[in-house]
Amino acid sequence: MTAESRDGRVARGDRRRALIVAAAVRVVEREGVAGLTHRAVAAEAGVSPTSTAYHFATVDDLMVGALRASVEDSAGGLLDQVRRTATDPVRALADYVTVHRGRAIAEYELYLQAARRPALRPIARQWLDALSEVLRPVVPDETARRALVATVDGLLLQSLLSDEPPSEAEMRALLGHVVRVSGSDTGPAAPHG
Amino acid sequence: MTAESRDGRVARGDRRRALIVAAAVRVVEREGVAGLTHRAVAAEAGVSPTSTAYHFATVDDLMVGALRASVEDSAGGLLDQVRRTATDPVRALADYVTVHRGRAIAEYELYLQAARRPALRPIARQWLDALSEVLRPVVPDETARRALVATVDGLLLQSLLSDEPPSEAEMRALLGHVVRVSGSDTGPAAPHG
């Protein structure tokens, strides 16, 4: 859609929108969702509040844009990494919350807003689906994987609610445990952990 | 501490504090954390904003009080129910998010604020510990239980992020799965699923 610029004006608008969304994510990363205001985003993007209001009429719209960009970016990146480089999904997830902790917190804060804002729910579901896809290689069974997704979601959540996040080793250990027992329930156990 | 009232004035103050905290929880239940303001709580409690500001100097303090009350109430109630009436913990948890959905959402919203407010983290941990206690009967192994707690936390979270929460049956099915496989990993498998 935004790839070809039929109109130079809308092309510039598209660039602005992207600029604003990226700034919005950074604002959330720095100040939390409570700090996500037209003015803060405008300042972060080096743009006037009128411009953010023009492209995102309400603050809620701004939030939708930020969450969508975050999910597409992170979930997409995760999927790519696992698929293309054949990385262990568990390790990729553990990395996700440890090395990119700041962004992970921001994304999860946005993600959680879906509890009150129905507009965000489809995107939240998108995240869960992507997570499920990432984990498919290690747990093929549908029910087991749904449970595992919940576990991962819970661990990610808890890692944001603790003074110090669980170490990558701890994370891998817990996830590994679930994968092992869950996998062994749905078919022949994997030869070795 | 607040049981005996050495001083009639502080006794009245204690009652007020309790009144305010209860009102704060109701406000979060109705409007979300974003609506948790001195004025809203004061109005809900039938009290002047000065009074709420007197007992809870900042809005953050108000949040701490609300979360603490919620956790003590819910986690305590859950523990009591399981211990005293020997209810199946899994069923008790499934009930918790289905029949008391409104309150559960409010509590989780407060709970999630710990991501940005360190003052809330000890209370968040208290919730996790209580959850672990509730689940001890079904999963005695430490590591397995820690993983299960994450699963429960994830499921509760997801149930708040969906347009329609998972049915109690679905919830029980998923949790049951994890308990089964997790339990069978730590000792002799249960005779039958």
Place this chain on the structure above:
DNA sequence: CATAATATGGAACAAATGTTCTGATTGTTA
């Protein structure tokens, strides 16, 4: 009763916010 401490209400203030109005600027099309 007098004095002090605690608790409370009413009013008020500065700061921040969402949003809109008014034009100006940039790009398109005829």
Place this chain on the structure above:
DNA sequence: TAACAATCAGAACATTTGTTCCATATTATG
């Protein structure tokens, strides 16, 4: 060039918020 649409900036407005100040009421203590 002229007419038009999309995009933007500056200023402004009403609203809401946290918090404080001042006076008053309630309770305790001497």
